[in-house]
Amino acid sequence: MYGDIVILSGAGISAESGIPTFRDSDGLWNNHRIEDVATIEAYERHPEQVHDFYNGLKIDLQKARPNPAHLAITELQNGYRNGTVSVVTQNVDLLHEKAGNRNIYHIHGQIDQAVCMNCGRITDARGEVTTETLCAGCGMAATLKPNIVFFGENLLRMNEVDALLDKCRLLIAVGTSGAVYPANTFARIARYHGADTIEFNLHATVNSYDFDRHVIGRAGETFPRFIKELLAES
Numbered sequence: 001m002y003g004d005i006v007i008l009s010g011a012g013i014s015a016e017s018g019i020p021t022f023r024d025s026d027g028l029w030n031n032h033r034i035e036d037v038a039t040i041e042a043y044e045r046h047p048e049q050v051h052d053f054y055n056g057l058k059i060d061l062q063k064a065r066p067n068p069a070h071l072a073i074t075e076l077q078n079g080y081r082n083g084t085v086s087v088v089t090q091n092v093d094l095l096h097e098k099a100g101n102r103n104i105y106h107i108h109g110q111i112d113q114a115v116c117m118n119c120g121r122i123t124d125a126r127g128e129v130t131t132e133t134l135c136a137g138c139g140m141a142a143t144l145k146p147n148i149v150f151f152g153e154n155l156l157r158m159n160e161v162d163a164l165l166d167k168c169r170l171l172i173a174v175g176t177s178g179a180v181y182p183a184n185t186f187a188r189i190a191r192y193h194g195a196d197t198i199e200f201n202l203h204a205t206v207n208s209y210d211f212d213r214h215v216i217g218r219a220g221e222t223f224p225r226f227i228k229e230l231l232a233e234s
């Protein structure tokens with residue numbers, strides 16, 4: 001029987017909530033260049049364009065509702081008695097929160113926050129942020145950046161996540177392409193520490209070899225079914 005469980009989620013867990021992924025055919029990176037909206041250089045070169053991108057994404061993400069895959073995690077967290085269930089998400093949407101999930105670690109940041117490049121304060125950014133928005137900490141304008149980890153920046157909460165990966169006995173990846181480091185090493189790390197690893201995706205991915213088991217299909221269908229079986233066994 002498993003002890004602690006880590007669920008690593010990617011954009012695919014939110015796809016059935018109507019949120020585009022990044023690398024599928026209709027993905028965000030097919031319609032926007034990463035260099036234009038997801039790097040520090042882009043933010044320094046044209047902050048207005050970066051703010052426009054995330055202000056637009058924010059509106060779409062705030063309208064989205066959790067799907068059965070998100071809701072199944074709450075069911076697991078409420079019913080699992082053999083250890084803790086943690087959610088390590090690459091997603092900046094708040095669908096895990098809206099579904100009532102707990103123990104959520106946003107390693108790529110979250111869409112409803114901004115961080116001040118002058119004083120470092122993290123502030124609420126549920127509304128639109130522009131270069132005129134003043135930082136609630138230092139009062140300066142043109143210093144707020146979406147609290148989203150841009151390519152080349154350090155991930156958030158990694159010390160805590162490293163401890164989770166060392167301790168967990170089951171790592172479940174749901175809807176991630178395995179395209180981005182270091183999240184694409186988490187299954188290998190967990191396995192090294194003795195965990196079983198399972199991948200839920202529409203198809204095999206570039207790091208499928210790190211997983212003991214593969215469940216192919218739409219996460220909104222396959223993941224709740226797996227959670228029910230897991231709870232029945234535990």
Ligand code: APR
Pocket residue numbers: 009010011012013015016021022023024027090091108174175176177178179180200201202203205217218219220
């Ligand atoms: N059910 C299960 N898997 C799905 C579904 C679904 N309904 N729809 C899509 N997928 C899978 C795709 O097959 C793909 O493997 O979800 C994955 C989405 O991959 P990406 O678009 O690359 O998203 P993700 O893995 O989260 O990207 C990681 O890259 O650009 C950065 O910061 C960004 O957090 C993001 C990171």
